[in-house]
Amino acid sequence: KAGVTQTPRYLIKTRGQQVTLSCSPISGHRSVSWYQQTPGQGLQFLFEYFSETQRNKGNFPGRFSGRQFSNSRSEMNVSTLELGDSALYLCASSPGGGVSNQPQHFGDGTRLSIL
C-alpha cells in the first residue's frame, strides 16, 4: 500500500510569492491534515480536511489556505510568502469519519525555503 505522497519535496521561493503544495493520502484515507514544523515551534497544526470540507483549523493567518478534492487529495496554498514561512510542511492522512481515533501517517514533507 502506497504511503502519503507529498510534492514537491523541496521548494525555494522569494518573499511575496505564493506557493501550492500537494498531498495524496494513503488509499482509502479520507482525512488529511497539514502541519508546519520549524526548529523553534515544533509541529504546528494548520488545518484538517475531511470529505472536501475543512473540519478543523489552527492559528495561522489567512495567507494559509487549503482544499481537498473528491479523491481525497489535498493542496495547501500560502500567499504573500514571508521569511518566517520557511519550514517543513507535513501532510498526514488517517481514515477519518467514524474511525476518529486512528493514528495519522505522515508524508515525507515539503521543505520550503524563502529567500
Add this chain to the structure above:
Amino acid sequence: QKEVEQNSGPLSVPEGAIASLNCTYSDRVSQSFFWYRQYSGKSPELIMSIYSNGDKEDGRFTAQLNKASQYVSLLIRDSQPSDSATYLCAVKGAGTASKLTFGTGTRLQVTL
C-alpha cells in the same frame, strides 16, 4: 500551560539501557495517545498508539497511560544507537473533529 508537554532533552542513555520518555497533557477528555519517532531531516513515524489505561507492549517499546494523572510515557528497552531520534508525543480529544496536538518532542541519544 502547553497542551502537551515533553522534556526537550537531550536524554542520554547508554546502549542496552532502558530509555524512559514522558509526556503530560492538559485536556482531561483526551481519548487517543500516540508516540512518533522523528529522525533528523525526516518526517514523523508512528511507533505506538494507546487508548486505555495501563501498559501496551510492542517489541522493545512499551507505552504507559494514566488518564487520572494525565500522563503518558514510552519505554524503550535494550536501547540501540539507531533509536537516537526525537520522540513526539501526540494527543487527540474525543470526537471526529478533534485535532491531534503534538508536544515539542524529546531528543534521545543512545551512546556506545
